[in-house]
Each structure stands twice: as C-alpha cells, then as structure tokens.
Amino acid sequence: MSKPVNVGDACTGCGVCVTACPFGAITIVGGRAQIGDACRVCGACEPACPMKAITIKKSDDQQGFAEWRGVLVYAEQREGRVHPVAYELLGKGRELASTLGEPVYAVVAGYGLDKAADELVKRGADKVIVYDHPTLATYRDDPYSQLLAEVVRGLKPSIFLIGATSIGRTLGPRVAAKLRTGLTADCTSLDIDPQMKVLLQTRPAYGGNIMATIYTQNSRPQMATVRYKVMTEAKADPTHRGEIIKKTVDPAKLQDRVRVLGFEAAKEQVSIVDADVVVSGGKGLGEPKGFELIQQLATALGGAVGASRPTVDEGWIEYRHQVGLSGRTVRPKLYVACGISGAVQHQAGMKTSDVIISINKDKEAPICRISTLAAVGDLYEVVPRLIEKIKESKAGGKP
Amino acid sequence: MTAGLNIVICIKQVPETTEVEFDKETGRLKREGVAAVINPFDEYAIETGLRLREKHGGVVKAISMGPPMAEQALRDAIAMGCDEGWLVSDRVFGGADTWATSLTLAKSIQLTGPHDIIICGLKTTDGDTGQTGPEMAEHLGEPCISYVSQIGDVKDGKITLKRNLDDGVETLEAPLPLIITVSKDVGQPRLATLRGRLVAKKAVIKTITNKEMGMNPKELGLDGSYTRVTKIFTPEPHAGGEVIEGTPNQLAEVIFQKLKEAKIV
Numbered sequence: 222m223s224k225p226v227n228v229g230d231a232c233t234g235c236g237v238c239v240t241a242c243p244f245g246a247i248t249i250v251g252g253r254a255q256i257g258d259a260c261r262v263c264g265a266c267e268p269a270c271p272m273k274a275i276t277i278k279k280s281d282d283q284q285g286f287a288e289w290r291g292v293l294v295y296a297e298q299r300e301g302r303v304h305p306v307a308y309e310l311l312g313k314g315r316e317l318a319s320t321l322g323e324p325v326y327a328v329v330a331g332y333g334l335d336k337a338a339d340e341l342v343k344r345g346a347d348k349v350i351v352y353d354h355p356t357l358a359t360y361r362d363d364p365y366s367q368l369l370a371e372v373v374r375g376l377k378p379s380i381f382l383i384g385a386t387s388i389g390r391t392l393g394p395r396v397a398a399k400l401r402t403g404l405t406a407d408c409t410s411l412d413i414d415p416q417m418k419v420l421l422q423t424r425p426a427y428g429g430n431i432m433a434t435i436y437t438q439n440s441r442p443q444m445a446t447v448r449y450k451v452m453t454e455a456k457a458d459p460t461h462r463g464e465i466i467k468k469t470v471d472p473a474k475l476q477d478r479v480r481v482l483g484f485e486a487a488k489e490q491v492s493i494v495d496a497d498v499v500v501s502g503g504k505g506l507g508e509p510k511g512f513e514l515i516q517q518l519a520t521a522l523g524g525a526v527g528a529s530r531p532t533v534d535e536g537w538i539e540y541r542h543q544v545g546l547s548g549r550t551v552r553p554k555l556y557v558a559c560g561i562s563g564a565v566q567h568q569a570g571m572k573t574s575d576v577i578i579s580i581n582k583d584k585e586a587p588i589c590r591i592s593t594l595a596a597v598g599d600l601y602e603v604v605p606r607l608i609e610k611i612k613e614s615k616a617g618g619k620p
Numbered sequence: 621m622t623a624g625l626n627i628v629i630c631i632k633q634v635p636e637t638t639e640v641e642f643d644k645e646t647g648r649l650k651r652e653g654v655a656a657v658i659n660p661f662d663e664y665a666i667e668t669g670l671r672l673r674e675k676h677g678g679v680v681k682a683i684s685m686g687p688p689m690a691e692q693a694l695r696d697a698i699a700m701g702c703d704e705g706w707l708v709s710d711r712v713f714g715g716a717d718t719w720a721t722s723l724t725l726a727k728s729i730q731l732t733g734p735h736d737i738i739i740c741g742l743k744t745t746d747g748d749t750g751q752t753g754p755e756m757a758e759h760l761g762e763p764c765i766s767y768v769s770q771i772g773d774v775k776d777g778k779i780t781l782k783r784n785l786d787d788g789v790e791t792l793e794a795p796l797p798l799i800i801t802v803s804k805d806v807g808q809p810r811l812a813t814l815r816g817r818l819v820a821k822k823a824v825i826k827t828i829t830n831k832e833m834g835m836n837p838k839e840l841g842l843d844g845s846y847t848r849v850t851k852i853f854t855p856e857p858h859a860g861g862e863v864i865e866g867t868p869n870q871l872a873e874v875i876f877q878k879l880k881e882a883k884i885v
Contacts, residue, residue, distance in 0.1 A: 243852050258714050262842065263849045299787070362754075362764060387785045391766035391801075394718070394751040398758030403719060403846030406749035422847075425855065426748055427635075434851040478763040479794040482780065486788040494786070498884065522884060540804055541784075546748070555884050565855070576882045578875055584863055593861040594878050602868035603875070610876040611885050 226256045231274035241269035289441040292318045293378035296329040306384030311344045312455035320413045328372045332358035342463035344455040354470035364475040366395035385446035393446045402440040408447045429546040429569035450552035498524025498555045505560020509537035521611045529561045545570035559600045563588025624678030625736045627669045631662040631684045633693035634746045658693045661741030663809035670701045699812035699820035710829040715842030722755035728828045738799040753801040763798045769805035
C-alpha cells in the first residue's frame, strides 16, 4: 500500500527531509529518500525539500463533498438548561461558517426544550433541530447517538462540533463511528484552511507537550469534540432569527440498552470549571491537611478548590478537583496556585485564566513564568496573612 | 450464565514520560531512550478485570495493538495477573487513527473467543483521545459505558455500575456483553508479584496479524483512517508578569492589591 507521499526523480539524496521528518520515517537509500512505515503524512517534508522533489497527494475528493454544508453544533443540556459549552461552539461555529459562507445549525435532544431552542436561536443558530420527548429526559448514549447520526444524515453539515464534556467525549465517538467519519478529540483551536476549505482541528497530545493539527479526509462531516472554556461564547442576540424544527421521536425505534438507575449530584456548589475563582494546591503543601488552608482562601474569595495531579495521585484530594491536562480545564477570572510548580500539563488546564497568582518557594518554578504575579515565599506564611486582609476588607466594606 | 466471565482488557504501550523532547531545529520528536510502559490508565482497566475475575471467576485476556515491542506490555499485564496476552501487530495496522484502531481491535477481539466485558482505560497518555473504547462499541454493536468509577453486581447477564459525569455520579445497568472505560476511582492497580513475573516470562504471547483477520488493507492503518495529522508543534508558553520577593506580609499585601485591582475583592 503506497503512501500518498511521493519522492520524485529530482531527489538528490541530500537528506534535508530526513531531519525535517518528526517521525523519523525517511531514510536515504541508494542516494534517494525513501518514505518508511512510520510516515504519518504530516507534510513536514514537502516544504523542506530544496529540490521540490517530494510531493504529497492531497486528498483528491474534497470536491465530492459539495453537498455537505454548514456547521452543526450539539447543544448538550440537562433538565432543559443548555450547557454553556454549546454557546462557545456557536460562537466558534459562526466564525467558521462566515469564513465558508455557510449556515450554523444546532441540535438539541431532551425533554422540555422550548426555552433551550429559543436560546439557541438567540445565540446564533440559523436552524435548530429539536428532539423533545419524555423518553429523552435523561441522557443515554444509545438513543442520543442514534438521533444525532440521523440529524447529520438528513442535514449533511460539513462540520459537526460537540463539547468535550464527559458526555460529549463518549457521545462523539459513538456518533462518528455510526457515521463512518473521523473525530478529533478535545480540540483547543479550530480554523478553516484557506486553500483547501477544510477544518483544521488543533489539539494537545502527549500530555500537552505537543500540539497536533488534524484534518478529516475522505469523509464528512468533519467532527471534533472541543474543550470547554477555550472558545468565546456567542452572546445572546434577541434580534437573531432562526428556524426551529421539531422532530418526532418514536421511542420504539430507539436503541436503548443501558438503564439509568440513579444520579447523585456532586456535593460542591460550584464545580471548578464554573467557578470565577479557583484556588489550587500542589505538592508544596507538604501534606493533605494543607488543603484546609487552600479551602479557607477559596472560601474567603468565594471560589472553588483545585489541585495539581501529584496531590490527587497521592490521594490528598479527590480527582474531581484536578486541574490540568488529565483533569479539568478551568478559565476563571482568578487562578491562585499555591505550592504548584506548574508542569506543562498543569498549565494546559489553567493558563487561559484572566489573572494568575502563584505563591511558591522556588522562583525558578515554571508557574512563575506564566503568572500575572508570582510571589516567592512560603505559602503557609503568606496565605494566612492574605486571608486576614481579605476578611478585614470585607468587614470594612460592610460595616 | 456459564461459570466465570470472559474479560478482555485493551492496553497500549506508551512512552514512560509524556515530556517528549522536541528538537526545535529539526522539528522532530526525540523518542530514543524513552522507556515504554503500559499506559497508566490501562493499569486501572487491568485491575478492574482482575477484581471481576476474583469475584466471578473466568479468564482475563490482555490485548494490545502495536509494534512487536508491545509484547512487553502484554507480559507486564500477565505479571499483574492477566491469564493471556494477545498482540495485534502487522505493518498494515500502522498509522491508524481512532477509527481504524477501534475497527482493528474490534475485529481481533472477536478472534480471541467470546467475551462478556471489554475494559479499556480512560484514555492514553500519548494520544489523550479516549475515543477507541466507544468507537469499538459501534464496530461490535455492543453498548459502551465510559468513565466507570465503580463496578457493582454482575448477574443474569447484566451488570450494574457507577460512572462519573461532570456534575455527579450516575448508576447504570447494562446487558452483557459490553465495553467500559474506567476512571482512576475503580481502585489502585496492584503491583506485579515475583511469581507473576516468572509466569509472564514464560507465557506464550499469541499474535494476530491481518492474515488472521483477513481485512482489506485499505480499511486498516493509515489508509483506513479518516483523520490526518498535518502539523505538529510545541505549544506557545504563556507570557508571564512580575515575580516578587519580600516578607510574607509584603507578599500578602502585593497580592491583596492585585486582587483589588482585578476587582476580585
């Protein structure tokens, strides 16, 4: 099976491509570049070749997708309330759709969705497909993925975006596999390639140490799950008009193998993802009890408690507090990192916070380089004084 | 139900560290000298499988798709307590995205015999997608439950379990056979025992190539993938601000002023 990378007769075996290849897939054999099995068709060699001997066969049938138009956004909801990631996707979706000169669609499934549908129109959807039925009141992979696949087959959107929430990350692959198309997980950036008009899907890999840009070839729609709190929300515009299409739902035709027996809501009032202020603790706390101080500061600031991965791995605090690539991404107004060195993986989960304050003994720690303000000191000495000042100002502010 | 469960664990061999070095001049990933281990999330899948076997009896098969060197990951899985190791390896499988990987794995699992439950880790530390499990479910026509945090009863061909969602924990009941992906909450993976290591050393790892699967090579590996990587780069570091030193009180005061400036307090 030949790779789409072709080495032409102009090749002099100079070896420039060998070093250009990120995957070490190219070797010089008999004075000529040979593309090996490790090749991922990343395209790095093509521009690197000084002889222009390397050509990559671009997917030839992108043109065959002319009937696939528009950006479809999945609007996740619980009890009729749309998850804010859907508004972020509508914001990004509008941008992509404008570049392409195509419409924006939303699809929502659940029960009691009139308000949700109206809101999706205000947030920019030109057409909202609604599956509103008591049987859909609780999310289940089987019926939801079946309905989404049905919508895509009818609507034929060129792009289909799903929020990379817990539900989105399990629903997305089910839908993509049903549709026999590609899916890029957990994207943090989306763009349209100006020449090819394809969706460039950029995502972190290797724990955030590298970024990869991916596109969908030979299939449509181009599907991606997109990380929450990365794109900018579409603001509600009451003057925006869109069509709401209510679909009939026949429970007898829905595949439905998994029964939901119960749901226990998380105890925290505010999850770290939604909090305006997140105060996080790391290994610098020295012991699990250190999180009591973190909690006190979080309470004083009306925020939630976050944690670095090592503290979670050590069992100092539950996983749901974990910020970072293998935990949650947060984008609060204020992020306070206490005793966190700030590995790239942690940064991947918090670096888009508006204001970052770190308190750390080591001024060489990576966290200091990305902090709006990095205080070099002992958190056990600084934090209690800070809490005092906050409490004093509150007491002073409300006599 | 017949005695015991047929349990399949999907594992992947990954670099021990995700801090892959990236040569900025050549733009090449430096992978030489980085040890390869079982994907840490998959160890939780193995643990889940072993606990199920302890409770219900049966067989735990570890299966891995990868280059021939992935055999070591399967031996490590056997050292932890898995009964069998299956290596899915063929040059035509190379360069697969999650679609092609899940298809190849689904087809090869069918070659290992009947199964009651397939267990995957939450995601891998290299690819970070978490998509292979749910996509495999579609290929096999079985239900899938992701982010499982706790396994409950298995009886009358059904399983109850809990799974983590963003805003709480769901309790579910599903028919066997099915696919689950497990979170770290299922329980700390056990370490390999000395005896396990001896068994693993002698174990025969069975290999599945496309000869056994008989698939059209166009459906496999890079050719069978719908996604293509077009660019790889290092993320931009976040631009920082000021670094301050001083007494604890001074530091607290500067931070407090910053909070006021940002209208937090």
